[in-house]
Amino acid sequence: MIKAILIFNNHGKPRLIRFYQYFTEDMQQQIIRETFHLVSKRDDNVCNFLEGGSLIGGSDYKLIYRHYATLYFVFCVDSSESELGILDLIQVFVETLDKCFENVCELDLIFHMDKVHYILQEVVMGGMVLETNMNEIVAQVEVQNRLEKSEVLNCLFCHVNSSPINREATKPAVPDQHRLRPL
């Protein structure tokens, strides 16, 4: 079972946090800080699995992470998950984000936190892997977004409160090194 999914940047600022086990707000922030502390110390050429850190789940858990450009994607899992499988899952998730946001970068995650949550909801549910087929996930997310948009357009006096998925002109151009490159 996946206990938590954390995305934060090289300075430890959270970009997405999702816990599948109950923790108080204080505990959540503490876990984020501790995880960042552990993961940021790692060299780039060591393995992607970490044990240690005492907060989540006691002894039966490990951290599996991947570092892309400026972001760390950390999945905190217990012993029932396969480490290599989860590594693949992170890859699938990032590639899905890339498809949904078109050359995704950190700014996309910052400004569309809710969208990222919706995409994640199609991949992992209740701590268990739901869907791993990238195209399927993207298709479902797009249908739901269209549904939202059509509701919004129907309402004459409603304001648009969620931006469309495509990149807007108002967003500044992102230099190459900040783009998340899928491996």
Next chain:
Amino acid sequence: MPAPIRLRELIRTIRTARTQAEEREMIQKECAAIRSSFREEDNTYRCRNVAKLLYMHMLGYPAHFGQLECLKLIASQKFTDKRIGYLGAMLLLDERQDVHLLMTNCIKNDLNHSTQYVQGLALCTLGCMGSSEMCRDLAGEVEKLLKTSNSYLRKKVTLCAVHVIRKVPELMEMFLPATKNLLSEKNHGECELVPQLVRILKNLIMSGYSPEHDVSGISDPFLQVRILRLLRILGKSDDDSSEAMNDILAQVATNTETSKNVGNAILYETVLTIMDIKSESGLRVLAINILGRFLLNNDKNIRYVALTSLLKTVQTDHNAVQRHRSTIVDCLKDLDVSIKRRAMELSFALVNGNNIRGMMKELLYFLDSCDPEFKADCASGVFLAAEKYAPSKRWHIDTIMRVLTTAGSYVRDDSVPNLIQLITNSVEMHAYTVQRLYKALLDDISQQPLVQVASWCIGEYGDLLVSGQCEEEEPIQVTEDEVLDVLEGLLVSNLSAAVTRGYSLTAIMKLSTRFSGVNRIKKVVSIYGSSIDVELQQRAVEYNALFKKYDHMRPALLERMPIMEKSASNGPTEIVQTNGETEPSVVDSKHPPPVSQPANQVGALLHLFLNLDLHDTFGMRSNSFDLFFRANPNPNVAVITIHASNSTEADMTDFVFQAAVPKVSRPNPAQIIKCLCFEVLIHGFGVFCVGLQCDFLFSLRMRIKLTYTLKGSPVQDLAEVNNFPPQSWQ
């Protein structure tokens, strides 16, 4: 009121904040705005406000005032509202707050909604944070949905059902028939499941290129992995299922392409499955060979995973893992800390009588160069391995010397007495050992365990050192004064711990019977009679007394230590004894306690009461026992200590001690809280402690029953204590 700002605006504003305080201020302002907007019950902007609230929650700010708003959003008819509302519920609410129960009705309605995406949202929320009450209420709906033909929903419903079962295990029966349907077309029994799964797996591998499900050229790897895991669970203790799986597992193992990570993931899962089920030995060897191949992979993740799995299997498939020993030993030189640790543990598990010399060379080299966090574990491992498989005594002592000199300060505390015992028992190596230790001391006196062992040895075998009797290597020329210089140096050095100083003082004292010139030693001992360190002072004073009043006893007290056997029972006195320190208790005229503890000897008469002052105990004699009681009344619990000794000539075995007090009896009800028996320490001598609660100790009545076997026949001994005289109180 102006329209609340958009989420995007808020994020942009917050990002401009330069300090934490500035950010907090902005957030507080926005929170206030959101709160007033909520109060106005404005449906149009609720969505936007909750989104902003979730963002602030992620940054770590409190957002609980938005919980009810999420519920309102869930109840709305619009998909947009429901979407953000459910997300908010999942992030902000939890089952500990009663508020979440208000969701139950909404979820129930949404589970039957016409739009599948709304149903999906409801299932997702229930599956993530449904409490046991909610699950119980909604289990029926979920079960109904399991029969849906909608593939999008079916997956969600299944996972939701898993969550429900986890929360409320009693509902499992409700879901069983539906589960079977999910796996097979017809409703077969469970034993049919394995062949079904095998067939599915086979199709997956053979089917070739299937574009919709593949990841880097392998068809639906996640499904393969899941099936393998399920096979593992099914075949775990079942011989028939395991047999059915053997072929397909071999096929997967040989056919899967390993150039990409996905292939490796499947192979890894296959290996785990082979290990867990009752597979035939050929298959297990195949699995271990796969793991061996993983070890050579460039990807450090694969190597890590391989080492972890090998560690799990090394007990059962020792020989197969041995074949990969050299690769494992190479991993010790890896840069990655996690890999190094696993390689070290695995290497220790692989050490045996045949490879001990080679392995030890590598491990000692590793000990030299590894990080401090490894040194303690590595040192202990080396000691254990050396003890079990040492090819010769000289090799053993050399290895220990090497560990002490390279990682001396990381060695565990209990190794010092163990080493001393080892050295004492290797009689022919005494001269060689003391010589090497002396040389090591000349180089470096900072590593305490080394210094302690060395000073003990010099104290014991100093005569061999000075007389140059070493056979194993070139004897060195050392004079008595040089030796005493070194030991005195330890006493004054700042690097020495207090314990070490004690060791060296005693060593100096012991040399008084082994060296010819005692005047220098007498001087040292008298100087330390006024040391600030109480331990040193006491020793020095006692040794001084030994020189003055008890000089006739000195040679006997300080003679060479006999061979010590490793005894099974470990009381605190045992550890002190094997330390090798003779404690000449000069003050009282009792015999010093025996040095060696031959195990399991309940023997003859021995009235040996360690530090027992017989005057304030009260004793009684039964048929074959002497019992001495000492009571210690506290306000809450009185502790009665009973010392019993065997007063017959024969051995006693199968000893059972029982105590009883009257529970309800005027005027003095009592109750036994705890009855403890300490180990039989020496030769038929036992100590028992009875803790009890009573008002008046002196009018207590206690009955004691002792059952044992004497000369082959069982005996029962009863004793009754009617009152405890005041002298027996401490």
